[in-house]
Amino acid sequence: MVTIAVDGPSGSGKSSVSRAVAARLGLAYLDTGAMYRAATLWCVRTDVALDDADAVADAVRAMPLTSGLDPAAPTVSLDGTDVAAAIRTTEVSSTVSKVATNLEVRAELKRRQRAIIDDEATGGFSGGRGIVAEGRDITTVVAPDADARVLLTASEEARLRRRSLEVHGAADAAAVAATRDQVLRRDRDDSTVSQFLQASDGVVTIDSSELDLDQTVAAVLAVVEQVVPEAPSARA
Numbered sequence: 175m176v177t178i179a180v181d182g183p184s185g186s187g188k189s190s191v192s193r194a195v196a197a198r199l200g201l202a203y204l205d206t207g208a209m210y211r212a213a214t215l216w217c218v219r220t221d222v223a224l225d226d227a228d229a230v231a232d233a234v235r236a237m238p239l240t241s242g243l244d245p246a247a248p249t250v251s252l253d254g255t256d257v258a259a260a261i262r263t264t265e266v267s268s269t270v271s272k273v274a275t276n277l278e279v280r281a282e283l284k285r286r287q288r289a290i291i292d293d294e295a296t297g298g299f300s301g302g303r304g305i306v307a308e309g310r311d312i313t314t315v316v317a318p319d320a321d322a323r324v325l326l327t328a329s330e331e332a333r334l335r336r337r338s339l340e341v342h343g344a345a346d347a348a349a350v351a352a353t354r355d356q357v358l359r360r361d362r363d364d365s366t367v368s369q370f371l372q373a374s375d376g377v378v379t380i381d382s383s384e385l386d387l388d389q390t391v392a393a394v395l396a397v398v399e400q401v402v403p404e405a406p407s408a409r410a
């Protein structure tokens with residue numbers, strides 16, 4: 175069983191890179207940001223005001239969330255309904271930090287994330303091979319005992335350009351400006367409860383500003399090979 179933890183700010187490439195690393199190593203893949211997004215959507219759909227911290231925490235503790243761990247096709251569903259697209263709307267992206275900065279919500283989602291990671295040690299999707307989990311507090315709070323811990327960073331400019339291209343299909347000044355809230359303001363709010371802007375002790379930093387996706391995946395695989403020599407070999 176190998177556990178790989180990846181944290182980083184918005185647009186640093188955590189999800190794309192972690193998915194690819196999990197696929198190459200035959201591991202499960204857990205997108206913890208999707209869990210916070212699903213929690214936000216659940217509150218909206220059950221008419222819970224996001225400013226009511228106690229009501230939000232109660233709603234999240236009762237949330238019927240399922241996370242599919244196949245890196246080739248990760249899924250997220252609420253009460254059996256696929257919400258993969260619904261959790262990526264601008265409405266969810268711009269309000270998710272309200273839920274993610276609720277400390278009772280964090281405790282509940284940490285408990286669920288830990289249970290998923292532990293399940294992969296004995297079976298689960300990977301059949302006991304292990305998992306790549308990514309988010310904001312995986313290297314520090316959820317899995318500080320992970321075999322490999324990586325902080326994936328990129329310059330503000332690179333992160334804005336990537337998110338702008340992804341959401342607006344362009345990276346001109348107007349498109350980048352429209353992306354600032356979802357990247358910079360969100361990081362500012364989220365970093366009040368998690369440490370993902372600087373690496374903690376023992377966490378390896380990879381700066382992807384000047385790397386393309388394949389090069390970044392290769393850099394993470396190289397770290398894994400170095401610090402976890404017993405990890406499964408990467409598939410082509």
Ligand SMILES: Nc1ncnc2c1ncn2[C@@H]1O[C@H](COP(=O)(O)OP(=O)(O)OP(=O)(O)O)[C@@H](O)[C@H]1O
Pocket residue numbers: 182183184185186187188189190191207336337340382385386387388390
């Ligand atoms: N090294 C890279 N070079 C160029 N583009 C990249 C790189 N890494 C990721 N991308 C692209 O940047 C966009 C954002 O990547 P991704 O969603 O993986 O980031 P993230 O860190 O998970 O962001 P968030 O936390 O906001 O969800 C995607 O379109 C992805 O294809």
Ligand SMILES: Nc1ccn([C@H]2C[C@H](O)[C@@H](COP(=O)(O)O)O2)c(=O)n1
Pocket residue numbers: 184206207208210211270271274308309310311312360364368
């Ligand atoms: N471990 C985590 C994962 C995510 N979050 C918060 C921070 C983000 O605003 C939100 C959505 O994450 P994304 O899908 O953009 O990676 O969830 C967190 O606080 N801790």
